[in-house]
Amino acid sequence: MAETAADAIFDDALDPVAIGLSGAWGSGKTSVLELIKAEITERSKTAVGGVLVVPTQPWRYDPTVGPKESLIAEVLGALSKEFKAEDPVGKHGLDAFKKLVRKVNWSKAVKMAARTALTMQLPDIDDVFGLVSDDPERLDTDKGMVEFRDEFEALLADPSLAHLSRVVGLVDDLDRCLPDTVVETLEAIRLFLSAKGMSFVIAADEDRVAEAIQQKFRTAEANGEEEDPAKLYLHKIVQTTIPLPALSRFDTEAYLFLLLAKGDLELDAYVEVVAKCDELRLDSGSLDGIEVEDGGHLAGHLVTAARLTPILYEKFHGNPRRIKRFLNDLNVRQAVASRRGFQLKPDEVAKLMVLERILTDDFRTVLDWLASNQLRDKLDALEIAANGPAEPVSDEATDEANEVPAKGRRPAKPSGHERETKPANEDAFSDTLRRWAKLPPILDASAISGYLYLAASFAKIEVIDTGLPERLRDLAVALTSSLKLDRAGVTDQTLKALPDSDAQALVGYLGRRTRDQPSIQRFTVDSLLRLADQQPTTVPNVVAALRSLPANDLEFATTIKLRPLDQSTYRPVLETWKAGTIDEQLLNSIAIVEAEWSASNGN
DSSP states (O other): OOOHHHHTTOOOGGGSSEEEEETTHHHHHHHHHHHHHHHHHHHHSSSSSEEEEEEHHHHHHHSSSSSSHHHHHHHHHHHHTOTTTTHHHHHHHHHHHHHTTTOOOGGGGGGGGSSSSHHHSOHHHHHHHHHHOOOOTTTSHHHHHHHHHHHHHHHHHHHHTTTEEEEEEEEEOGGGHHHHHHHHHHHHHHHTTTTEEEEEEEEEEEEEHHHHHHHHHTTTOTTHHHHHHOHHHHHHHHHEEEEEOOHHHHHHHHHHHHHHHGGSOOOHHHHEEEEHHHHHHHHHHGGOOOOOOOTTTHHHHHHHHHHHHHHHHHHTTTHHHHHHHHHHHHHHHHHHHTTTTTTOOOHHHHHHHHHHTOHHHHHHHHHHHTTTOHHHHHHHHHHHHHHHHHOOOOOGGEEETEEETTTOOOOOOOTTTTOOSSSGGGGSHHHHHHHTTTSSSSSOOOHHHHHHHHHHHHTOOOOOOSOOOOHHHHHHHHHSSSSSHHHHOOOOHHHHHHHHHHHHHHHHHHHHOOOOGGHHHHHEEEEEEEHHHHHHGGHHHHHHHHHOOGGGOOHHHHEEEEEEEHHHHHHHHHHHHHEEEEEHHHHHHHHHHHHHHHHHHTO
């Protein structure tokens, strides 16, 4: 794209020319402008005569200054540096330059000449104000504009500027401006375009610029096959437009990989990888040709890029800035999560970020699962709905370098995390949720719940279990608190006085909460056992809640809590835990409880 624009700029048959560089926000227009600038600089080394490049951003113009005057001042200010006042030819050219400056109604710009690059090039501040014209019959009239165009064209042809072959204005961010600024900037560009050797490249979303023109002039909208009047106006100034294409699927994957890899490579090595991606783009359209060390950072980046590409390509429509912002946000979120103590791998955070930033409706659904303490069960059911029941995968079938299972298979969860294989309700999950579930890796509810609370706080979403009666919510918070003072504040008398329905609701809540977040079991299991003691009718549900806890998430102290309890009641809990684990420490703790029970029976 940059080379094509440079071809037009250096084509004498097109001189003078205004080229549009059109693309949506974040499509890379500014990057291409920088490439055009570099290309012009490189070509000017072998061209006859130098090229003066004048970058400008109307969006950043001083609001107290007229946009037309601002652009004219930037072009004239850049030209003023090209005169050599010490030789007669240069002095003659500078005199012509000063005459041209007098054409501009600078009073409209609040004596702008005293605050621009023009000031630095003129001999005395009094002379600067001497150039200011308060005559409104200058540039603001048709005659004044014709005179300005003629004199500017004569100035560019002046022998004092013979060392310049071209002046190129690079205009960025015009589509961010208000309608008045858009139109006045285009009018200023039109002023310059009568002069041979003058070119502009205008980087802006053509549709947004046309909308601004339509709002300014209140022109009619397009009628049938006729061109929109606003675009007709624009195309009288901009002769040709180069549209910036969105990133292709391969480009998206390569861009993701390169952004991820940049921090792990020295500059020379990075340049080589960029060149290799460029070569593969033309030859194979696949990143398989990138040679990386197994298990290294680059291998991991390739895997992450491959995993994220399908959904980011579709949802971000190949927009580079949105992709880069996603990765920037991912890096920030990974750092924050790590400092909050959430031990999540980058690919796990990336998967959660897709949910949070792209699939926002599904994100709220998952937060509802979290709030109602159904996260583990719902994620397991979603996994079955999306991928089918887990299949055991041998070590040989697993890629140890990046933990990607052999194609077409998913690893079964370790003992204690088995999912029920009963069919999930196909209507229970949206298509987008099931698609998200197919993204590796498989997420563990207990590992991600803390992160989800953090993400909800960033999104200003309250995570509240609306299924729990409001009268019980403060009590539930106290019973799950990590502070002993909070839990002790709920007296046995308070628990005993609860209606049976409220006690049963609390047991269900505590059981689901512990299953979803095993890290709080040291507090919640105590509360469950207290409820069973004070409300005997809840015992069957307390036993069921304890049996539902994944054995591999159990802490040694949790099993020991059963030691003083009635063995006939709680033996099924111990048997379930025992059957669900091969962890020696946990089995030893279970053996201690069994021995205590046997001793109490005299066995």
